[in-house]
Amino acid sequence: MQKQEFLNIVIPIKDKLYRMAKRILISHDEAEDAVQEVFMKLWSGREKIKNYSKPEAFAMTMTKNYCLDRLKSKQATNLTIVHQNYKSNDARTEDQVEARDGVGMVFEIMKQLPEQQRIILQLRDVEEYEYSEIAEIMEMNETAIRVNLSRARKLVREELIKKYNYGLTKN
Numbered sequence: 001m002q003k004q005e006f007l008n009i010v011i012p013i014k015d016k017l018y019r020m021a022k023r024i025l026i027s028h029d030e031a032e033d034a035v036q037e038v039f040m041k042l043w044s045g046r047e048k049i050k051n052y053s054k055p056e057a058f059a060m061t062m063t064k065n066y067c068l069d070r071l072k073s074k075q076a077t078n079l080t081i082v083h084q085n086y087k088s089n090d091a092r093t094e095d096q097v098e099a100r101d102g103v104g105m106v107f108e109i110m111k112q113l114p115e116q117q118r119i120i121l122q123l124r125d126v127e128e129y130e131y132s133e134i135a136e137i138m139e140m141n142e143t144a145i146r147v148n149l150s151r152a153r154k155l156v157r158e159e160l161i162k163k164y165n166y167g168l169t170k171n
């Protein structure tokens with residue numbers, strides 16, 4: 001496989017790989033390093049990429065596994081958890097600020113979810129993968145994916161209700 005052919009496959013999925021890595025590792029720098037490492041591994045095994053029917057799913061699986069391995073490694077104790085605020089120069093209206101805060105709140109709640117549910121929610125609701133693709137990436141069956149997604153959404157919804165209703169009493 002030539003360089004250009006390889007780039008045509010991996011460049012379109014770069015952002016998805018980064019978002020997956022960032023969701024797992026939290027840190028912007030660690031996520032970038034993870035994507036670079038996955039790209040290096042993909043380049044090393046570039047001839048095998050042709051054997052996969054869905055190279056994107058393969059790359060997502062590699063990213064997920066690399067990030068989970070990274071968290072489990074001894075180096076993970078040295079990871080710096082940094083929350084990057086979402087910056088926007090045009091956030092002047094109240095609606096934009098509220099929407100950004102709401103999205104930020106959802107992402108903060110997602111950090112508290114069990115690892116598997118967090119990844120599934122990211123893949124389905126943020127990356128918009130199909131259930132079959134998520135099942136392939138997570139190496140689970142579709143029913144388990146749907147159950148975990150439902151539980152994750154329920155937990156996020158309950159936490160949002162708690163936060164938005166804080167201080168309010170029912171009459």
